[in-house]
Amino acid sequence: MSNSGRQLEIGPTDNTSDQRTPRNRLRLIPEIARESFAPYVPQRGLSRQNEWDMTRIAADLPRAQGIAIEVSGKLQNERGTPISNAMLEIWSANHFGRYRHIEDHSNIPLDEHFLGTGRVFTDSEGNYTFWTISPGAYLARPDIGRWRPKHIHISVSGGGSRLITQLYFPDEPNNASDPMAILMGDDFERNIGKPYETPKIDVDSGLNFDIVVGGRNAVYFE
Amino acid sequence: MKPSTQSDLLKPTNEDTVGPYFPINFSDPLLEDLSRFESGITAQPQGIPIILKGRLLDRFGELANGTLVEFWQANAKGVYRSPKHEGDSDIDPWFWGYGRLRAESGEFEFKTIMPGLCADRAPNITITLFSDGISRIVTQIFFADQESNASDPLLQSLSGEDQAKLSARHEGQSDCGSKIYTIDIVMAGENEIPFFDDLIREGE
Ligand SMILES: [Fe+3]
Numbered sequence: 017m018s019n020s021g022r023q024l025e026i027g028p029t030d031n032t033s034d035q036r037t038p039r040n041r042l043r044l045i046p047e048i049a050r051e052s053f054a055p056y057v058p059q060r061g062l063s064r065q066n067e068w069d070m071t072r073i074a075a076d077l078p079r080a081q082g083i084a085i086e087v088s089g090k091l092q093n094e095r096g097t098p099i100s101n102a103m104l105e106i107w108s109a110n111h112f113g114r115y116r117h118i119e120d121h122s123n124i125p126l127d128e129h130f131l132g133t134g135r136v137f138t139d140s141e142g143n144y145t146f147w148t149i150s151p152g153a154y155l156a157r158p159d160i161g162r163w164r165p166k167h168i169h170i171s172v173s174g175g176g177s178r179l180i181t182q183l184y185f186p187d188e189p190n191n192a193s194d195p196m197a198i199l200m201g202d203d204f205e206r207n208i209g210k211p212y213e214t215p216k217i218d219v220d221s222g223l224n225f226d227i228v229v230g231g232r233n234a235v236y237f238e
Numbered sequence: 239m240k241p242s243t244q245s246d247l248l249k250p251t252n253e254d255t256v257g258p259y260f261p262i263n264f265s266d267p268l269l270e271d272l273s274r275f276e277s278g279i280t281a282q283p284q285g286i287p288i289i290l291k292g293r294l295l296d297r298f299g300e301l302a303n304g305t306l307v308e309f310w311q312a313n314a315k316g317v318y319r320s321p322k323h324e325g326d327s328d329i330d331p332w333f334w335g336y337g338r339l340r341a342e343s344g345e346f347e348f349k350t351i352m353p354g355l356c357a358d359r360a361p362n363i364t365i366t367l368f369s370d371g372i373s374r375i376v377t378q379i380f381f382a383d384q385e386s387n388a389s390d391p392l393l394q395s396l397s398g399e400d401q402a403k404l405s406a407r408h409e410g411q412s413d414c415g416s417k418i419y420t421i422d423i424v425m426a427g428e429n430e431i432p433f434f435d436d437l438i439r440e441g442e
Pocket of ligand 1: 109164167169257
């Protein structure tokens, strides 16, 4: 029995986490107010034709450097009901570990053929697929030598679903020291993609990432 | 064949930090201004246009730059655009109630309409923050000049000091006649505002 909500934890060696993590326990929501905390995201934002293929900036342009991969999976709620027509907004660093974002001021090289952002929608069965370049790990804290492991950011929205998460790669040396991975503990495993072979398509390998949207997000059952 | 008991539920994918680089090219101006419908269309949401000006602050009082802010609110008649209210005659066809913006500097301006009274609730806007260093956190913002605040069950579950922290103050009017409200959203430390747990229920 609890009379108050969760105590959020601060990611170790993460300065921003120390600056921005609420110190007080989360407050409980009176039952009558709960529904108001579950946003329902309207259908919106068409993607451009080639956004599912992040290995190149446009269909008529060459491939970016690095290892081309396919990422695919099923989006569902905690009850196993597929979530269709949801938008996935995807972003990641390039092969070298640099974001093409005006606020990434690192000296890591840009790749003239890699944009690093894309949007796709789930189909009627909740499945999604996109291609991208396997991102590079990058040194997040040069002062203490802490790296961010290879990861792809994914934001899911549509209907009662709202989730921002990251897809990690198996057997990466920097996974264990990542502050957010440490906070996830054993649950971190669920955010690691499962490799599969891709003999028939023009990518080197595949990574399966089934996404389950949990918690308040499942108030409205799609 | 759907699992029905609590233990049969699938384990959710972990929420994770949005990090510092949420793509600016994913911005959608229509989600930053709910006080109008799509441009070029003769249509206008019902209600009083307002501008919510906010500052997102960290525990040192510095602006929390690069934070993704999402908004969710009822329309002027107090109805949320969710499946529960499908077919409700008080749905405003020109108002969805979901907004999103990236506060590049840590300050934001969200244009919308004053939400209506809804099921014993004072007008409020649910605010979700996705920011570097943290996963999703949520709160609800009220308007200091609304009498109904005195009977709002969420607001009244808090101390007077905390109630004030969630109350946006009316400060003037924009050139276009919108009422301006301001709020400081302190994410951590001494003046930290209350955040809410939308995963845990009382008694769980
Ligand atoms: Fe990142």
